[in-house]
Amino acid sequence: MGVAPPHLNRIVILGSGLSAWMSAAALGEALPRDLYVVSVLDDGTLGDDATPAGIADATLPQEDTGRVSVDLDEDRLIAACGGAFSLGIALSGWSGTDTAWFHPFGSVGASFGPLAFQHVVMRLRRTGLALRFANYSLAALAAQAGRFARPDKNAESVLSTCRYGLHLDCRKLAASMRARAEAAGVGRIAGRYSHAERADDGSLLALIAADQQRIDGELFLDCSGAQARLARDGAVWRDWSDWLPCDRVVSTTVETRVPPPPYSHAEAHAAGWTRHLPLQGKSMFATCYRGEAMNESQALECLRTAAGEDELGDASVTALRPRRREKPWEANCIALGAAAACIDPVGMSDLHILRAGIDRLLQLLPGAACATAEAAEYNRQTALQLDHARDFAMLHYKLNGRRGEPLWDACREMAIPESLEYRLRLYEARGRMVLYDEEPFEEASWINLFDEQGVRPRQYNPIADGIRAGELQSFVERVRAVMIAELGKMPTHADYLSGLMESSLDG
């Protein structure tokens, strides 16, 4: 019954990109340094693995659980990476070729007694009012006005309803994480990965570099990107290409002097969609598309047009293979980043999922190499989160309103997974959003997505019918008025960023 002291003490990471260095920094900073050795076999050929959509990406808002987690050290990162804040995503061309909507972070509206906000909106729509959820979101209003402030911790304040993510240059982010990892004592071994040595039960014993250098360990992280170099033969993948049609991506960055707006933009087109992600001093553009619907030169043309550039420097097309590992943690090896999953980036969930995976690893870190219960729990939570993130991305396609384009017409017809089917059916019936365990997105994000992509519930909570429409109308007007008053107190995003840059220079 005694508690045994831990006897796992060497952690070996294979990879050279963001997943590898973010994991290394997190482990290096959280583990007792005198008891553990963390090493990264940095095979320069493995590339950027966590964010297939491009050289820059965004984080989603993350709740502070108080538990040990990846410390992004936001202000310093934004200063070091020329990053910016994000209050949401503008989406155009998804619900129809000429339509646009906004996915704001944070909550939307407010509940009216026992009535959730969506029921208030649905009831008022029946009276002929054309309400949109984003008009009752402080994040959306601030994004529109180019303003930004961090949410207030005081739940009474309307500013507490805002959430934000970060726009970051992934190469600079990886470099910054590497510097932190090395400062925390993580060893970097430069060398080409050759092969792995395994015990009879399939668990890893050591990585062998091309120069025969041998790196022994008890726990291994596979951060080698889509190649998943440490996956055992016969590792099972769940293929999602039937649900997420884009299979290629190409991206580029361009210099700009325009201050970055506090949101990104995803514009759908006949063969896929193009993202614009603003940073300080530059913008990243990425086109995700289906190879059957558009060839490479058309994709490059599409990207050129979006970026407003005649020449694209380093843009090259890479494959997107939507899927996830059945078991990202197998034996003593945990796959992170693209080695674990690939999801169409329209939901912006890549960095969020990477961080969540590392946080989960920190919370479940075993004391011994044989850790079947920890692995099972890691896999359970990870699978749920990945599947929900996939469902969220998939809805952009399933519920599209683009008529007469083969790719999009086919997407509307596709069958969807059971958990999503149930979510959709309940919302259609009743305007109630199911929330499962390990949701990567907030309730308001799901509701807004359904609503803007055209799902109109057959019923709403009949309690709303018991309240006079006039009373509900003045309620929603009051909600909006409070937000607009708050907006006036928020600095512009540009001012907020320059304040942050100045104080980081001073610091």
Next chain:
Amino acid sequence: MRTLIVGGGTAGWMTAAALARLLPQRLVNIRLVESEQIGTVGVGEATVPHIRFFNTKLGFDEADFMARTRATFKLGIEFRNWGRIGDAYIHPFGAFGQDLAGIPFHQHWLRARLACHIGSIQDFSLPILAAHSGRFARPDEDLSSTLSTFSYAYQFDASLYAAYLRSFAEARGVRRSEGRIVKVARHAERGDIESVTLENGEVLAADFFVDCSGFRGLLIEETLGAGYEEWTEWLPCDRAWAAPCNMAGPLTPYTRATAHDAGWFWRIPLQHRVGNGHVYSSAFTSDETALAALIGQLESPPLAEPRQLRFTAGKRRKQWSGNVVSIGLAAGFLEPLESTSIHLIQLAIGYLLDLFPGREREPMNEAEFNRVMALEYERIRDFLILHYHATTRADTAFWDYCRNMRVPDSLAYRLELFRERGIVPHYREGMFLDASWLAVYFGQNVVPQQYDPLCDRLPAEALAQRLEDIRGEYAAAVQQMPLHADFLQGIGADFRGAAE
């Protein structure tokens, strides 16, 4: 929308009061039918802290509510003789210690216990210390204060609570009919229930029915045949004897559950008496033996003829079917070991309000209600099974059975994860949080093989000092709390304690 609640009692009147208070009057017309000939199950009843949200939503004044239900305060449940004969622990309404460096407190405690004699994790809980010293105060609203680190519930007379709710509901327009139901009429094609007929011939028609008729499930089971999922294989107790007595022991701010040969005894102190009972398995003991055991351990002679209750652990396969939703014992039964009966009623009412039907039949409403309620029931079930299963008791055939039984996969999974690495996974539905699971695990000697390796980042001496500080903080804080009896008197309670 005509809504008929079938059955009074705690479930019926909680539902009536909540619907009357929270649904707009122009929308629903609420009636309740009950019969004075049919007894309610309500004996002394212990609750969990969530009841306070329910009372607050309805706008009850705490002192008034407590006076009228003869309530006392409750900081947790003391479990005696569960893991081993002679063991005792409290499942408190509050967390153990404080997280350090983003790592749960119990992991640090596990580490410290290897290095030094740190003492039981029970020492690191303010509500446990308060319970042991018979003290009570409401938690401080200032979250930085040590005195904010707990919650509380009540122990009250459930029949009086039902009466209190009844007067509240009737004052808000709920109409009550008295009489036994002799006939239930269904729609010829849809099968929906249309009306019930009383003994006196009165016909009560409605659009929507709430079945609060108790174990039998007059509408949900006897009429609609929703089906019952039995959990007796894991929760073999199927009977109980209940008997009140005068208080001769202390006015504890907690409930007690003492394991016995083939079940367990409850002791619930109220203002005017003590509620007692013996929950047992008829497969392992006789009614006579069980009754004698109950009477034998009472602190004073019984005040009334002991009453017997019979039940089957489990839940309705469909708690909502067509235009009938079942709430309370009509929906399922889980023994009162963790005081969950009223909480399950409260949960069902909450989900019913979220999914309250409109005029048009919408099958997704019932699908969702049934999905979430099944999760709630199953997770409480697992938590209850843990109490029986995590034991080394081998003194009777009953405990041999419980110790060796194969538990549900969902519980086996949690147990393994805890034994291996001290982790309690979170879920969205399910009322018992980490602290509750930890209380029972540690209280019944389920100890992880390893602690969180990240703990070692804190120097051992610093940790030992920090733990001493936390223990000191709690020990000092508890001295600031008044005695439970004094606190009750301070809010105007009129009780008969052992001191008199």
